[in-house]
Amino acid sequence: MLFKISEEDSAKIGTKQYYDWLKHLTTLDTGSILLLATFSEKLFPNPEWRFLFVLTLVCLGLSLIAAVSAMLFFLVFLGVTPSKEGENAFLLVNIAAFYGFIIGVISFLVFALKNFL
Numbered sequence: 001m002l003f004k005i006s007e008e009d010s011a012k013i014g015t016k017q018y019y020d021w022l023k024h025l026t027t028l029d030t031g032s033i034l035l036l037a038t039f040s041e042k043l044f045p046n047p048e049w050r051f052l053f054v055l056t057l058v059c060l061g062l063s064l065i066a067a068v069s070a071m072l073f074f075l076v077f078l079g080v081t082p083s084k085e086g087e088n089a090f091l092l093v094n095i096a097a098f099y100g101f102i103i104g105v106i107s108f109l110v111f112a113l114k115n116f117l
Contacts, residue, residue, distance in 0.1 A: 019074055022067045025097060029064035029104075033057060036108070044115050052111035056104045063100030069093040 005013075036057065040047075047053060070093045077086060 015074070019071065022071050022074075022097070025067045025101060026064055026071075029060045029067065029101060032104070032108075033060050033064070036060075047111070047115050049111055049114050052107045052114070056108040056111065059100045059104030059107065061100075063097050063104060066093045066096035066100060070097055 036053075040053065044053070070090065073082075073086070073090045073093065077090075082090065
């Protein structure tokens, strides 16, 4: 072991890194939505499987809302032990944020491959 860190410091570092991950996710979601909305007509003049493009935007939007909600949970529960319902809600928004982004990216890749090939 290179250096020793206390359990309390480890928890603080882990919380900060997770909050930073949520900030990056919101940036990726927002940027993706803006870029797709701006350039969709130029990149895909006659798109096929349009439902995948709509699914992409919906999933990225869901991911954005869920990630912002998770960030708000951090602020609300800062220094407080959340209830079981609070923990479950926090877990749910984190799952929605992660999988919304993943499904959004995958659906866009399939949409792009179908329309470019």
